[in-house]
Structures are given as structure tokens and as C-alpha cells.
Amino acid sequence: MLSLYDFKEGIRIALTAIGANKLRSVLTTLGIVIGVVVVTLMATVIEGLGTALDKSISSLGTDTYYLSKWDWFGGEWWKARNRKDVTVEQAEQLKERFQLAEAVVPVVSTWQRTMKYRNRSVKGNVNGTVPEYEITSGVVPEEGRFFNLYESNAGRPVCIIGHDVASNLFEREDPIGKTIKISGYSYRVIGVFEKEGDFLGTSMFSKDTQAFIPMENFLKIFGTNRSIDIHVKMLEGVPKDDAKAEMIGVFRSIRGVPPGEEDDFGVNTQDFLKQVFDGVVSTIGVVGFLITSLSLLVGGVGIMNIMFVSVKERTKEIGTRKALGAKRRSILFQFLIEAATICLIGGLLGLAISWPLSLIIDEVLPSSMPLWVVGLSMSISIAVGLISGIVPAYTAARMNPVDALRYE
Amino acid sequence: MPLIHIKDVIKTYDMGAELVHALSGVSLDIEENEYVAIMGPSGSGKSTLMNVVGCLDTPTSGLYEFGGQNVGELDDNELAEIRNRKIGFVFQTFNLLPRSTALHNVELPLIYAGIPAARRREKAEEALVSVGLADRMTHRPNELSGGQRQRVAVARALVNNPSIILADEPTGNLDSKTGIEIMQLMVDLHRKGNTIILVTHEEDIAAHAHRVVRLFDGKIASDEIVENPRIYAESN
Numbered sequence: 001m002l003s004l005y006d007f008k009e010g011i012r013i014a015l016t017a018i019g020a021n022k023l024r025s026v027l028t029t030l031g032i033v034i035g036v037v038v039v040t041l042m043a044t045v046i047e048g049l050g051t052a053l054d055k056s057i058s059s060l061g062t063d064t065y066y067l068s069k070w071d072w073f074g075g076e077w078w079k080a081r082n083r084k085d086v087t088v089e090q091a092e093q094l095k096e097r098f099q100l101a102e103a104v105v106p107v108v109s110t111w112q113r114t115m116k117y118r119n120r121s122v123k124g125n126v127n128g129t130v131p132e133y134e135i136t137s138g139v140v141p142e143e144g145r146f147f148n149l150y151e152s153n154a155g156r157p158v159c160i161i162g163h164d165v166a167s168n169l170f171e172r173e174d175p176i177g178k179t180i181k182i183s184g185y186s187y188r189v190i191g192v193f194e195k196e197g198d199f200l201g202t203s204m205f206s207k208d209t210q211a212f213i214p215m216e217n218f219l220k221i222f223g224t225n226r227s228i229d230i231h232v233k234m235l236e237g238v239p240k241d242d243a244k245a246e247m248i249g250v251f252r253s254i255r256g257v258p259p260g261e262e263d264d265f266g267v268n269t270q271d272f273l274k275q276v277f278d279g280v281v282s283t284i285g286v287v288g289f290l291i292t293s294l295s296l297l298v299g300g301v302g303i304m305n306i307m308f309v310s311v312k313e314r315t316k317e318i319g320t321r322k323a324l325g326a327k328r329r330s331i332l333f334q335f336l337i338e339a340a341t342i343c344l345i346g347g348l349l350g351l352a353i354s355w356p357l358s359l360i361i362d363e364v365l366p367s368s369m370p371l372w373v374v375g376l377s378m379s380i381s382i383a384v385g386l387i388s389g390i391v392p393a394y395t396a397a398r399m400n401p402v403d404a405l406r407y408e
Numbered sequence: 409m410p411l412i413h414i415k416d417v418i419k420t421y422d423m424g425a426e427l428v429h430a431l432s433g434v435s436l437d438i439e440e441n442e443y444v445a446i447m448g449p450s451g452s453g454k455s456t457l458m459n460v461v462g463c464l465d466t467p468t469s470g471l472y473e474f475g476g477q478n479v480g481e482l483d484d485n486e487l488a489e490i491r492n493r494k495i496g497f498v499f500q501t502f503n504l505l506p507r508s509t510a511l512h513n514v515e516l517p518l519i520y521a522g523i524p525a526a527r528r529r530e531k532a533e534e535a536l537v538s539v540g541l542a543d544r545m546t547h548r549p550n551e552l553s554g555g556q557r558q559r560v561a562v563a564r565a566l567v568n569n570p571s572i573i574l575a576d577e578p579t580g581n582l583d584s585k586t587g588i589e590i591m592q593l594m595v596d597l598h599r600k601g602n603t604i605i606l607v608t609h610e611e612d613i614a615a616h617a618h619r620v621v622r623l624f625d626g627k628i629a630s631d632e633i634v635e636n637p638r639i640y641a642e643s644n
Contacts, residue, residue, distance in 0.1 A: 324516050
């Protein structure tokens, strides 16, 4: 195999050769540079999207299920339309009959209601729920508190508002204790949720623009003719799949679904969101992969070309080295190492370009360049060098020493 | 047993349209510690003979034994090993690596011999001192005169203690004064026990050798012992 001395000499020759042709070497690496920039920035963006998604759906909780008339993703909405509504009574029955839940919480929503304070107003969803919502959502108000059981049962006109609602209605005032109008009815603000941010421009899953009021109050004011959602948080330590199957069984019986027929309700989890996200990521991945492969291909051809030039230019040197006892593999590795080093320099240049760009991305989409991507892109760079260097290096290695020495 | 034993060696080159007979039946024995000059006009086959002797090329037919080993049976890597350990080359155009120091140039054969760095450096320094370049070790070829460059090349040829030193027109690119210095170096090396084969077309240069082999048209035209080889004043 290659001796350490051969290897060291290879590195030394590579650096000398590259140092002698700095501009040429750098220009040659352009394709590699672009490839590495694309790979690293792509990974940074994907990571940023992942972080943003995690943050915006963190309130959904991993072990929380959402029973609903509708399926969030997939499913057949035209069938779902004919389903019976999910009702508060069904939620109460489920709470009674299903023992594996830490909390079973009914949530009813009405969309785009006007919320007013003095002369300012915003629109947002209004939800009626119960105090255990704090358990299923895993979120407690940043300021103030959630309503308690007494307020809930009595249907008191109190509300907890999302961060954007608070900042739009109150600007610098402290919202706690103030009274706002929701669809013309007065509510006292007792809590404000912390900012959750949005995901890809939608605040669909964030509470920022919403308000929460006691269920009893909601039904009185907005009526009872809505299908509700039931949030179910499972007990710790219960196997997820067992608990889910049990829950579905109980809920089927509550809704009177005959055995053998399919569920007439949706069982939603944040996993669905993950699936959608994974779809987005793989699209970005495929596009990025195509761009990267293309630029690496171009880069590889460039490297191969310059290596042929380098071999040609140094024919006499190759002859001399062979006369002095260099074996084929020494020459082969000499040029392979040179090609790999050029590519590695290209890779480092790529990193030097994409690192500041990733900091700019960070401003828009909080993220950081994953370390494994740095390692991966360096490995890819070296691999491109080795692959495109192999033919020129082999040409050099099998040169006839007599011809090489005579070459002028 | 002679160090070099060449018997009926033929070397032909296929130039496409015709076969060129560079060597057509050469037989030659060279003993240890001989100082042989190979002479001949261009096209006589002396370069080809040198390439064969130097294990840079293998004969088309005929026998070449180097130290008892049949060179014709060796593969590329084994030939490289012989060149590395047994033969020291000195070229007309010096063939130094332009961007490396004198020291590194001299270290090259030792690198390919797989000798550890410290020992390598020591031997290379020794060789450079022996050719009188103790104060030029870290200079690059472009910072050295022609004579100094050829001295570096001689040091490089010597450094691995080869069985023979093969010099191809070593003074061809030097002025006559520096040429004489190099020839004196060769005489010194011979006196220290080295076997030297010198390829040249200059009678003046060949006059230093103890034996002159003349080639013509790929054959040995004459093979004479020189009675009184030219010797310069004893070097220090």
C-alpha cells in the first residue's frame, strides 16, 4: 500500500503545484464551490424550516390526539361533510369512559370574529374550552392565567388572548384586567399567551391571533350548532398505539358506529404535519440534489481537465521521479492527492461563501448550518477530486519513463 | 560475475511505418568500480543503451543481467525499485524539481525508498556536503548556478549508495570550466569505489574514463581500455 512517505510527499507536491498556479486552481474549483454552497445552504434552510415547524406545532404535543369531524390531511372531505357533528356531550362521555387519558378537552371554534378594545380591532378565531386545555396544549399563559374551573362552569365572560391580539389591541398598555369586546360582547382579559410565530406564513396552528373563552360561555353566545374538536392527551407510560386503539374503540361506541364500518370521525395528530413537512423537505432536497449534482459534474470535468494539463506540464518531472525510483502507485497517488486537494480547497471556499449567507438566512428563518453538512460537503469535495483525478493520474502513472524524460 | 552483463541485446522501436533498430545485438560486460564512457554520434544507440542499462527500458530481445538479476523478467515496479536502490542518474538537463530546495531534491530517492524523515535528512545533507554544497542546502534550483545544480543532481544520484552512477552528457549544459569541475567530481567518486558509466559524444569528456565503448549504428564499434585517463589536480 501507499507508504506514509509517499502520502506526505503527495501532499507536499500538491501544495507546491497548487501554490504555483493559484489562480488556475481556484478558477478550476468553481463548480465545486457552487456545489458546496448549494448543499450547505439547502441543509441550513431545511434545518431552519424544521425548527420553525417544531416551534409552531409544539403546542400540539406529541402524545395528543385531536378527534374531529374532519381529517386534517388526506381523508375524503365529501364523506366527512355528511358525518354527524362531534358534540360536547360526546366529549363528556369519552372523558368518563376512556381511562387512559390524562385529559379529554372539548374545543369549539368560531372563525374570524372581531375583537375590539377602544378604537382598535383585530379579527381572529375564538375558541371555547375548559381549564384542562392547559394540559393538552402544554402551554400556560405568559402573563396572567388561564380561567379556572369555577369560571368555566359558570361561563364567566373572561378570555385569554394570543400574543398578536394583545399587541395589536393594547400596544403598550397592560391587557390584564382590561375589558375587550368579542363580536360585541364584553370579556375581561385574564391572560396572554406567549408568541408562537407562524410557519411558512400561516398562523393556522398558532394561538397568536386567537382568543380562548370558557366553553359554557361560548355555547351561550355563539350557539351550539358547531362540530367540536376533542383534544385527548394520553397518560404517561401507556403504550401509544394501545391507547389510541382503545380511544378509537370507545369513541366509535359513543358515536354508535357499527362494527365493520369505518370511523365517522378523524383522529388527527401532529404526525400529519410532520408528513406534510417531510414532503416539503424532500422537494427542496430533490431540487437541491439536482443543482448540486450538476455543478459537481461540471466541477469534476473542470478538475479532470486541469489535471490532464497538470500531468502534461509535468511530464518531465514524472520521468525524473520514475528514474529516481517512484513506482506507479506513487505517481498515481501524487496526482490523486493533488486533485483531491484542489477540490478540498474548492470546498473550503464554498464554505467560506455559504457561512455568511447562512447567517443571513438565520435572520429570516432561525437556523444554523448543521455540522454534519460541513463534514459531508468536504467529503463530497474530496470524492469529486478523487473521481475526476483518477484518469489523469492513471495516465501519469503508466507513462513510460524514457518517453517522459525525453518530453520537452 | 560482472556487475552488468549484456548479451546480444536488440532494441527496436515501432515507429508505425517502420521498425527502428536502435540496438542491433550489443554485448557488454561492466565490472564493479569501472569507469566506462559510452560514445557515439547521435543516432548510434548510446541513449538507448543507457536507458536499458539504467533499467528505464527493457530490451526487445537478448539478455540483461544486473548484479545477477535478469532485468527482462522484471515488472514496472521491480524496475523502479532497482532504479531507486542500485542506480544513480545524472542528466544533461539536471532534472531537478524547480520548486523544491536542494535538500528536498536530494531526499527524493530516499522518500521513494521509504526511509524515515530524520535519517533521510541526515543522508541528504551528507551527500550535499560531499559535493561541496554544504552552504546551499536550502536554495532552490533557480538560486543556484549551472554547476551547482549539477552538483545537486550528483548528490541526488549518490545519496542512496547505488551500485552504479549513470551520467548522460553531464557536462552538456555547462561551460567548460564548470564541466571540468563536474568531471573532477566523477573522478573523485570513482576513486571512492563507485562504478561510473558516462554517456557522451565529447572526446574530451570521455578521456576521463578508464574504458571507452564506441557505438555505431546500434552496434559496438570498439571497446578500448584507456591507458592514461586524464586526471586533474587532486581535489581536496
